[in-house]
Amino acid sequence: MNTITSFSRNNQYQMKNNQVQSNVQFQGLNVRMLTPKGRKIQRGIMEHHHDIASHLGQNVETIVEITKGASLKKLSLLDRLSSRAIAVTYKHPEKTKEVGDHAVNIFKNIKKPSKTQVYLISHGHGSFETMDRVFEAAHNNPKRFKLAERVNREVLDTRNPKHSEMTAELLESKNSDKYVEDFDSYKSYLILNRKDENVVKNLDKMVESGQYNARKYDIELENNRIFTPGGLQETPVLNRKVLSDNYTKEGHTFLNYFISNFGVKEGSLQAGNDKDLLDIYKSTTKENVGTRMAIIDRFHYHKFFNINADQSKRENKEISALKELFQKVESDKHAKNFFNKTVKHNIDIDTVQEYVDILNSTEPKKLDVFFSNAANIMNQTSGNTRLKTLSKEIENPFYRSRARIEHDNYEIQEGYRKKPSILKKAKKYIKNQINKAKYNITGGSNKVAKQEVKAIDPATIEMPKLQPIVKEPVAAKPALEVKESVSSPAAEIKEIAPAKPAAEVKEVAPAAEIKEIAPAAEVKEAAPVKTVKISRVAPKAPNAKKLAVINDVNGIIEKKLGPKVLKDQKREYAIKATKMRMNMLPEIFASIKETRAADRKAGRKLNVSNKDAYGLYSIINGRNKKLVNYMLKKRNADGTRMFDIKDIITTVSAAEKKVRMDKYAAPKTYKAADAKAYYAELLDSKIQQYGKLEHSKKTK
Numbered sequence: 001m002n003t004i005t006s007f008s009r010n011n012q013y014q015m016k017n018n019q020v021q022s023n024v025q026f027q028g029l030n031v032r033m034l035t036p037k038g039r040k041i042q043r044g045i046m047e048h049h050h051d052i053a054s055h056l057g058q059n060v061e062t063i064v065e066i067t068k069g070a071s072l073k074k075l076s077l078l079d080r081l082s083s084r085a086i087a088v089t090y091k092h093p094e095k096t097k098e099v100g101d102h103a104v105n106i107f108k109n110i111k112k113p114s115k116t117q118v119y120l121i122s123h124g125h126g127s128f129e130t131m132d133r134v135f136e137a138a139h140n141n142p143k144r145f146k147l148a149e150r151v152n153r154e155v156l157d158t159r160n161p162k163h164s165e166m167t168a169e170l171l172e173s174k175n176s177d178k179y180v181e182d183f184d185s186y187k188s189y190l191i192l193n194r195k196d197e198n199v200v201k202n203l204d205k206m207v208e209s210g211q212y213n214a215r216k217y218d219i220e221l222e223n224n225r226i227f228t229p230g231g232l233q234e235t236p237v238l239n240r241k242v243l244s245d246n247y248t249k250e251g252h253t254f255l256n257y258f259i260s261n262f263g264v265k266e267g268s269l270q271a272g273n274d275k276d277l278l279d280i281y282k283s284t285t286k287e288n289v290g291t292r293m294a295i296i297d298r299f300h301y302h303k304f305f306n307i308n309a310d311q312s313k314r315e316n317k318e319i320s321a322l323k324e325l326f327q328k329v330e331s332d333k334h335a336k337n338f339f340n341k342t343v344k345h346n347i348d349i350d351t352v353q354e355y356v357d358i359l360n361s362t363e364p365k366k367l368d369v370f371f372s373n374a375a376n377i378m379n380q381t382s383g384n385t386r387l388k389t390l391s392k393e394i395e396n397p398f399y400r401s402r403a404r405i406e407h408d409n410y411e412i413q414e415g416y417r418k419k420p421s422i423l424k425k426a427k428k429y430i431k432n433q434i435n436k437a438k439y440n441i442t443g444g445s446n447k448v449a450k451q452e453v454k455a456i457d458p459a460t461i462e463m464p465k466l467q468p469i470v471k472e473p474v475a476a477k478p479a480l481e482v483k484e485s486v487s488s489p490a491a492e493i494k495e496i497a498p499a500k501p502a503a504e505v506k507e508v509a510p511a512a513e514i515k516e517i518a519p520a521a522e523v524k525e526a527a528p529v530k531t532v533k534i535s536r537v538a539p540k541a542p543n544a545k546k547l548a549v550i551n552d553v554n555g556i557i558e559k560k561l562g563p564k565v566l567k568d569q570k571r572e573y574a575i576k577a578t579k580m581r582m583n584m585l586p587e588i589f590a591s592i593k594e595t596r597a598a599d600r601k602a603g604r605k606l607n608v609s610n611k612d613a614y615g616l617y618s619i620i621n622g623r624n625k626k627l628v629n630y631m632l633k634k635r636n637a638d639g640t641r642m643f644d645i646k647d648i649i650t651t652v653s654a655a656e657k658k659v660r661m662d663k664y665a666a667p668k669t670y671k672a673a674d675a676k677a678y679y680a681e682l683l684d685s686k687i688q689q690y691g692k693l694e695h696s697k698k699t700k
Contacts, residue, residue, distance in 0.1 A: 055082040056100030066107055073113045080121050081107060088128065102128035109135040116145040124148075125156050126164025137171035144171055147180045155190045166190065169200035175207050188217040192224070219244050222252040232259050238274040243281070250289040251281040257293050262318075273319045280323055288330050295325065298343055299352055321353040328359050334368035335359055341371050347378050361387045366394050369439050373397050373432070380404050397432040398425075406667050416660065550577045553585065560589045560610050569614050581620050587632045588613050588645065595644045612645045619652050623659075623676045627683045628652060633693055634686075642690060655682060 049063045056063075067075060081103040089096045106128075110117055117135075124131055138144040151167045170179050179186055186203065189212075193199040206212035223240045226232055234240060243252070255277075284292060299318070328335045338359070342349060349355055358367070367374050373394055380401040381389050393399045400408070411417045553573050557566060592608050599606050620628055631643040631651065643651075659678060663670040 052078060052082050055086055055096075056103050057096035057098075058100050058104060062104065066104060071113075074107075074110060077110060077113055077118065077121060078107055080118070084121070085128070099128045102132040105132050106135045109138075109140065111140050114142065114145065116142070116149045119149055120145070120152065124152055124164070124167075126167075130164050130168050133168035134171060137168060137176075143180050144176070147171065147183055150183055150187075151190070154187060155194060157194060166194065166200060173200060173204055175204055178207065185214040186212075188214070188221040192217060192221055219247050222247075222256075226252070226255055226259065235274040238278045242278065246282055248284065250286050251284045254284045254289050254292055255281055258296055261296050262299070276320050276323045280326060283326070288326075291329065291336070292326060294343075295322070295329070295339070295352075318352045321351070321356050324356050325352055325359075328356070328364070332364050335364040338364055338367040338371065338374075341368075341375075342378075345375055347375060348382075349378070357387055358390060362390045362394055365442075366439065369435050370394050370432075373399065395432070395436065397428050407664060410663060410667055411660075414660065414663075546577070549579050549582055550574045553577045553582050556582070556585050556589070557613075560613070562610075565611055569611075572614060573617070576618050580622070580625055581617050584620060584625070584628065584632070585613070585617060587629075588616055591632055591641055592645055594641055598640055608645050612649070615649050616645055616652070619649070619656065623672070623679050624652055624655065627655075627679055627686070630683060630686060630693060634690055635694075651682075655679065 046060075049060050049067070052058075053060045053063045067078065070078075085096070085099050085103055088099055106121070120131065120134065124134070134148050138148060148167050148171065151170065152164075156164055156166065170176060173179065189203060190199060193202070196202070203212070220240075223243055226243070227234055227240060243255075258277075258280075280292075329339055330336070339355065341347075349358070362374075367390075373396060374390060376397070377389050377393060377399055378386060380399070380403070389399070408417075412419055554570070557570070557573055561569065589610065592610055592613060595608050596606050616628070628648060631648045632641075634642045636642050655678070659675045662674070662678075
């Protein structure tokens with residue numbers, strides 16, 4: 001069967017053929033009928049009319065008459081009516097004529113098709129007779145059709161199509177204009193009574209007598225959504241009557257959100273907690289409902305958390321803590337700031353009770369002002385240790401737990417990170433001193449004193465005791481003098497005036513554990529200081545062997561790297577220069593060259609470049625050199641390299657990460673031999689999978 005959409009494909013031909021005399025109007029197109037294609041299209045049209053007539057139990061002449069001059073958009077609605085009629089009459093073919101009559105009448109009532117009419121035909125509930133009544137009573141008024149759509153979407157129960165007559169009755173009612181103009185006022189009543197056959201008649205009586213109370217039914221519907229079977233149950237303290245007497249829209253919004261996200265189920269509400277929940281409901285207002293829902297969002301995952309725990313006991317404990325947290329956050333801006341910052345920085349706080357305990361153990365203002373210190377502590381501790389440490393070390397910017405000290409020392413020893421510079425430590429220390437000044441100026445209380453922070457003289461600030469460190473020697477450079485302005489984040493701090501010339505400070509690093517930290521210097525009025533002068537003394541020159549290796553590495557990379565890349569990477573190559581890495585460097589560049597040539601030949605995008613050479617060069621060490629050498633030299637049967645540079649970097653980086661994690665898990669028992677053994681196993685697995693290297697034959 002040809003569909004009506006096939007006609008538009010011949011539009012261009014039909015418009016160009018000007019020699020024919022008669023035409024027929026269909027889908028808004030002039031279809032020429034005397035040409036071969038015109039006659040073919042006409043046959044398709046008639047076949048389609050016959051199909052529609054058959055589905056609707058109508059004469060073909062009737063279908064031709066109602067479709068004359070119809071647009072393509074309107075004709076598509078006839079197809080939708082026909083498809084729906086087939087579904088209805090499939091089991092009851094005797095109703096085909098009756099259904100078809102209603103379908104034809106609906107089609108006639110459509111003047112200019114809209115999205116709402118398409119929706120009602122495709123998804124409207126009820127019989128064709130009811131649909132015909134809806135289209136008849138709508139009088140082609142867009143607002144009345146919109147009412148029909150909203151009733152269908154928001155009121156009717158899809159599981160019971162018998163209720164669909166409500167739509168037609170509303171549009172046929174004497175008060176239909178009121179329902180159209182203010183449907184929201186009547187929606188709650190219609191939802192609550194949709195199973196009643198006389199729902200519209202009863203509504204008409206109340207509206208006409210002036211007895212209809214929209215608020216009453218809004219509250220009743222909200223209560224039905226809160227007290228659901230299997231959900232929250234009524235108690236002597238918390239029930240429908242109490243909520244109706246104390247009704248607020250915000251309170252119901254919060255309570256619904258709390259129940260759906262926090263996971264309170266039937267029988268889980270114990271005595272005392274229903275009172276807490278009612279108090280929360282009563283105290284929820286337009287101003288605080290957003291904050292309270294944000295707090296619920298922070299903990300809504302708890303209904304999936306610790307599934308083996310006693311759910312009801314945990315929920316009841318959290319409800320009382322939630323009430324206390326709301327009170328603290330809403331009465332103290334510092335508590336609110338602290339909560340918002342923990343969410344923003346994703347601090348791991350598992351329960352509402354833990355938030356309350358933190359705010360009880362440490363002053364909220366300190367938690368807000370010294371948040372960077374608090375975050376550092378909370379990321380290293382948990383439980384009671386966290387509470388004690390926060391209370392004791394909140395003003396310490398350098399706090400490190402024993403586990404963190406061991407971890408940092410290991411990473412520094414293995415070269416995965418650098419020791420913090422004296423400049424970085426100084427900036428952190430000065431920032432902490434400024435925070436102390438802010439805190440002390442306002443008296444350490446929640447009252448915000450509008451006072452100005454005076455200039456701070458760095459000469460009066462005592463720095464923590466530090467120990468010197470000897471760094472790995474690099475190429476000699478002239479002494480470098482660095483001048484950096486130390487600016488305060490505090491908005492109120494005035495210009496800082498010059499102090500006495502600072503003595504030269506050699507680059508030093510902190511001891512493994514800073515035990516004594518100088519107390520905060522008192523804020524004094526002094527002449528402003530604009531800059532802090534820090535001089536860095538260059539390290540000693542490398543020895544002759546190191547210089548020889550660096551020169552050899554430079555000789556290789558100067559031929560391989562472009563001027564820009566050489567300038568960027570030359571120093572890094574020199575710092576990492578060892579004889580072992582230098583010996584592998586020619587093979588690395590050869591591998592890159594062959595990989596690029598193979599990519600060009602195959603028409604692929606170039607995947608590697610000489611920039612990638614440093615990535616592999618920098619991670620070669622004594623324990624992985626055999627694996628790297630094997631992967632660099634292993635070839636396929638056709639002579640191409642089996643692994644490119646990025647494959648090798650990925651493999652070695654993953655192995656180094658595993659070694660690092662194994663050592664972190666057992667820092668006292670893990671040894672260098674364990675790492676070598678792991679790389680040996682990795683190499684053996686590669687050999688078993690791909691075979692040994694083929695040694696090149698020596699030529700005489």
